[in-house]
Amino acid sequence: MSIEIVHRIINDFGALLLFTMILIVAANQISGAIYAVAAQSLFIAIAGAVLATATGNVDLWIIAGITLIVKAMVLPWLLLWVIRRMDVKREVEPVIPTLTTLALAMVVVVMSFHLSASLDTVRQTITGNALPVGIALTLNGVLVMATRKTALSQMVGLFSSENGIFFTAMAVNKGMPLIIEIGVILDVILAVLVMTIMVLRVRSTVDADIADLHRLRG
Amino acid sequence: MATCYAAGAFASLLAAWSGRLALVVGHIAAFAGAVVGIAVSLGILLGDPVPTLTLQLPTLFPFARLSLAVDGLSAYFLLVISLVAVAATLYGPAYLQAHSPEAGPGRRATQVLALNVFLACMVFLCCAGDALSFILCWEGMTLASYVLVVSDDTDGENARAGLLYMIMTHAGTAMLLVSFLALTERAGAFDFAALRTAASGLDDSARTALFFMALVGFATKAGVVPLHVWLPRAHPAAPSHVSALMSGVMLKVAIYGILRFGFDLLAPALEPLPSSWGWTILVLGTASAVLGVLYALQQHDLKRLLAFHSVENIGIILIGVGLAMIVWRREEVGGTLATLALTAALLHTVNHAAFKGLLFLGAGSILCRTHVRNMEELGGLARHMPWTAGLFLLGAVAISALPPLNGFVSEWLTFQAILGGASIFHGPSGLVIVVSAALLALTGGLAAACFVKAFGVTFLGRPRTPHAEHATEVPFSMIAGMAWLAVLCVFLGVAPGYAMRLLDAPTVGILHGYGASAVVTAHGPLVLSTALTLPGVMKGTAISMTMLALLLLALLPIAWFLRRGLRPYPVRTEPTWTCGMSPTARFDYTATAFAKPLSLVFATLYRPRHEVIRETAGSPYIIKRIHYSGEVVDLAETQIYHRVQHGITALSKAIRDNSTGRIHGYIGFVLGALFLALLVFGGGQR
Numbered sequence: 074m075s076i077e078i079v080h081r082i083i084n085d086f087g088a089l090l091l092f093t094m095i096l097i098v099a100a101n102q103i104s105g106a107i108y109a110v111a112a113q114s115l116f117i118a119i120a121g122a123v124l125a126t127a128t129g130n131v132d133l134w135i136i137a138g139i140t141l142i143v144k145a146m147v148l149p150w151l152l153l154w155v156i157r158r159m160d161v162k163r164e165v166e167p168v169i170p171t172l173t174t175l176a177l178a179m180v181v182v183v184m185s186f187h188l189s190a191s192l193d194t195v196r197q198t199i200t201g202n203a204l205p206v207g208i209a210l211t212l213n214g215v216l217v218m219a220t221r222k223t224a225l226s227q228m229v230g231l232f233s234s235e236n237g238i239f240f241t242a243m244a245v246n247k248g249m250p251l252i253i254e255i256g257v258i259l260d261v262i263l264a265v266l267v268m269t270i271m272v273l274r275v276r277s278t279v280d281a282d283i284a285d286l287h288r289l290r291g
Numbered sequence: 292m293a294t295c296y297a298a299g300a301f302a303s304l305l306a307a308w309s310g311r312l313a314l315v316v317g318h319i320a321a322f323a324g325a326v327v328g329i330a331v332s333l334g335i336l337l338g339d340p341v342p343t344l345t346l347q348l349p350t351l352f353p354f355a356r357l358s359l360a361v362d363g364l365s366a367y368f369l370l371v372i373s374l375v376a377v378a379a380t381l382y383g384p385a386y387l388q389a390h391s392p393e394a395g396p397g398r399r400a401t402q403v404l405a406l407n408v409f410l411a412c413m414v415f416l417c418c419a420g421d422a423l424s425f426i427l428c429w430e431g432m433t434l435a436s437y438v439l440v441v442s443d444d445t446d447g448e449n450a451r452a453g454l455l456y457m458i459m460t461h462a463g464t465a466m467l468l469v470s471f472l473a474l475t476e477r478a479g480a481f482d483f484a485a486l487r488t489a490a491s492g493l494d495d496s497a498r499t500a501l502f503f504m505a506l507v508g509f510a511t512k513a514g515v516v517p518l519h520v521w522l523p524r525a526h527p528a529a530p531s532h533v534s535a536l537m538s539g540v541m542l543k544v545a546i547y548g549i550l551r552f553g554f555d556l557l558a559p560a561l562e563p564l565p566s567s568w569g570w571t572i573l574v575l576g577t578a579s580a581v582l583g584v585l586y587a588l589q590q591h592d593l594k595r596l597l598a599f600h601s602v603e604n605i606g607i608i609l610i611g612v613g614l615a616m617i618v619w620r621r622e623e624v625g626g627t628l629a630t631l632a633l634t635a636a637l638l639h640t641v642n643h644a645a646f647k648g649l650l651f652l653g654a655g656s657i658l659c660r661t662h663v664r665n666m667e668e669l670g671g672l673a674r675h676m677p678w679t680a681g682l683f684l685l686g687a688v689a690i691s692a693l694p695p696l697n698g699f700v701s702e703w704l705t706f707q708a709i710l711g712g713a714s715i716f717h718g719p720s721g722l723v724i725v726v727s728a729a730l731l732a733l734t735g736g737l738a739a740a741c742f743v744k745a746f747g748v749t750f751l752g753r754p755r756t757p758h759a760e761h762a763t764e765v766p767f768s769m770i771a772g773m774a775w776l777a778v779l780c781v782f783l784g785v786a787p788g789y790a791m792r793l794l795d796a797p798t799v800g801i802l803h804g805y806g807a808s809a810v811v812t813a814h815g816p817l818v819l820s821t822a823l824t825l826p827g828v829m830k831g832t833a834i835s836m837t838m839l840a841l842l843l844l845a846l847l848p849i850a851w852f853l854r855r856g857l858r859p860y861p862v863r864t865e866p867t868w869t870c871g872m873s874p875t876a877r878f879d880y881t882a883t884a885f886a887k888p889l890s891l892v893f894a895t896l897y898r899p900r901h902e903v904i905r906e907t908a909g910s911p912y913i914i915k916r917i918h919y920s921g922e923v924v925d926l927a928e929t930q931i932y933h934r935v936q937h938g939i940t941a942l943s944k945a946i947r948d949n950s951t952g953r954i955h956g957y958i959g960f961v962l963g964a965l966f967l968a969l970l971v972f973g974g975g976q977r
Contacts, residue, residue: 219958
């Protein structure tokens with residue numbers, strides 16, 4: 074594959090990722106957001122595979138495989154299982170109206186493109202438009218975490234935030250060291266496990282969620 | 292020496308068989324260590340020329356070589372430590388047995404282990420030849436003494452005192468550590484020689500900053516006002532022979548640190564020290580001396596009173612040190628005044644170690660026989676414990692700076708130095724010195740008043756409680772411990788000229804000028820004279836302690852004669868007339884009453900608070916019972932520490948009130964901050 078084709082493919086995947094991001098922000102049901110984030114991970118895995126064939130980098134194949142299995146399959150399944158298990162409130166429960174959040178997300182995306190234009194030297198080393206898309210995904214993930222009341226939807230935000238970082242890392246021309254990427258994935262797995270356990274435990278003892286934590290203030 | 296202390300530490304293992312055996316063996320080992328310490332230090336101090344003992348230790352850390360280096364100053368402090376350690380280890384086993392006979396082998400083992408570690412750390416701290424072993428020993432000393440402080444009783448008071456001690460000294464150690472690390476960073480090595488070279492390249496402000504950081508660390512340990520708050524709590528809490536060590540010796544180790552840092556490590560190559568150092572120490576010393584004795588006056592807990600007196604005596608030592616720092620290497624003064632001031636400080640160091648050790652051991656004897664520390668519940672002990680009473684009286688006379696004992700000698704020298712300084716400096720700085728001299732005089736008077744109270748209320752009069760009534764004399768080994776220190780007090784008092792010989796090595800070693808004996812004993816070892824070569828302002832004065840002692844001895848028969856022989860009429864001894872009531876112990880002068888006039892005079896400082904509750908029966912004129920309670924506050928505690936505490940509480944409350952506790956808000960903050968950072972710093976690369 075020639076460089077231009079790779080660039081175009083990466084750009085297309087970037088657009089798809091942004092689209093899934095909007096789906097996550099706009100989702101009414103938690104399960105919808107989870108499917109969207111699974112799709113996002115799937116696209117990243119495919120993009121990784123494309124980059125791997127283009128560069129011949131074996132590490133990227135491994136990373137793409139791990140992403141596919143862990144992020145696109147196991148973790149979404151785990152979250153869905155938790156929802157089924159808890160069997161309560163499937164709504165997203167935003168802190169501010171979804172429409173406002175969407176507007177903010179748009180602002181974030183625009184700002185990311187604007188920013189990455191100024192980060193020209195960094196952008197040189199990254200394939201296609203991966204950098205602004207990565208920044209947008211990361212910041213939007215944090216935005217989702219900030220605007221959702223329940224722990225589960227915050228986990229979804231964490232996921233997409235992580236995906237943004239991942240996408241950028243993959244698209245670096247020279248490729249990131251394998252150990253770092255695996256470390257990042259392990260981080261996410263651990264975070265999700267801990268948060269899942271915590272959500273289940275808190276639910277089973279007191280009927281409270283993240284939003285109620287402010288009551289703990291002395 | 293190390294072998295002995297190590298043996299002592301291992302002796303604690305013997306506790307598996309018998310607590311008592313561990314106690315005795317551990318103390319004997321420490322005793323042997325102390326004797327070896329005396330021998331080593333005397334060998335160095337009396338050697339001519341003074342040898343410097345250096346010893347490479349096996350490499351424990353890959354990044355630093357540990358070494359010991361014993362020069363004159365180290366050897367002198369080693370001597371001070373060992374002298375008191377001899378007494379404390381003689382005294383210890385019997386005291387611990389008598390004070391808490393029910394303690395199990397576990398506690399005994401801990402105490403023996405901690406005591407040996409404590410002594411070893413102090414000894415090797417003074418001999419340390421590099422920064423790393425200095426800091427390690429410093430920490431070991433703190434931790435071991437913490438263990439000893441909390442080991443004595445199981446009540447919460449000791450634990451609280453220990454915690455306060457830990458926090459204060461660790462804050463101090465942190466400052467010290469920063470100072471050391473800044474130097475080692477510059478030197479690239481840990482040994483003192485390298486640090487010295489590194490420090491000689493520093494500019495003045497950096498040097499001063501480092502010195503003041505180290506000073507905070509040492510002053511916390513030394514209990515200098517206003518960093519003294521832990522001292523009156525922690526010292527009384529430890530077992531008495533450990534109190535003697537902590538008060539008599541551990542504080543001195545901090546003085547050693549100040550001297551080592553100020554005159555040796557951080558000193559510029561040839562110029563005088565920055566003048567702010569000496570003046571700060573002089574002012575702090577004066578404040579400590581006066582406030583220490585003033586608060587001591589209002590204490591009715593015997594050991595606490597002694598602890599406050601340690602603050603006072605550290606102040607007196609620091610006056611000498613400060614003055615020496617001020618005048619050292621200043622051209623117009625000449626070298627003699629610095630030597631005189633430093634001699635006074637060092638002599639007071641050993642003197643205070645001797646008499647404060649003696650007094651704490653005496654207090655310990657009382658404590659282990661009566662289990663009471665409040666002197667209002669004692670009284671009349673002189674009849675039951677004549678040896679203890681006599682030795683305590685000796686210590687009290689010495690600490691009150693009365694001739695012919697040792698306290699007088701060093702305070703006299705301090706006065707000579709201060710007055711010499713006052714005649715040199717004019718204007719405001721001269722005034723500071725004069726005020727400091729006046730306050731030192733006040734301190735001496737107040738200390739005497741305080742010990743009249745302490746001795747009178749504790750030993751004279753009638754027993755106020757059954758505890759005091761049934762006290763018995765302590766066993767021989769405890770008396771021997773006290774007697775050893777009493778002999779030191781008398782020797783240093785009557786023939787101080789010989790002690791000057793020992794002071795030569797440290798004074799020459801750190802001042803590189805005149806030796807102590809050259810300045811002080813110009814007319815033979817029995818006469819103390821301050822041969823100051825000052826620019827014609829003040830002639831040196833001389834005093835012979837030996838002659839003074841003989842004179843006092845000669846006066847003794849006259850006093851006896853005046854009391855007994857001059858009465859032309861027969862004398863009948865009867866109980867005091869008490870308006871027809873039968874006299875009880877409640878009629879005696881109490882400690883509170885004794886201190887009352889002074890608490891009125893110094894009401895501004897004490898802010899006394901007292902309260903009288905009357906219980907009447909029917910008519911206000913028939914009083915069934917009166918409760919009196921009163922207390923004075925420590926000015927440093929209320930004015931500094933409580934304010935800081937309030938400030939921190941208010942700040943945390945403000946932070947708590949302003950934080951929402953909403954996790955979304957926090958994540959939002961993170962998002963906003965990220966965004967802003969990207970905007971600001973990302974844009975800058977264009």
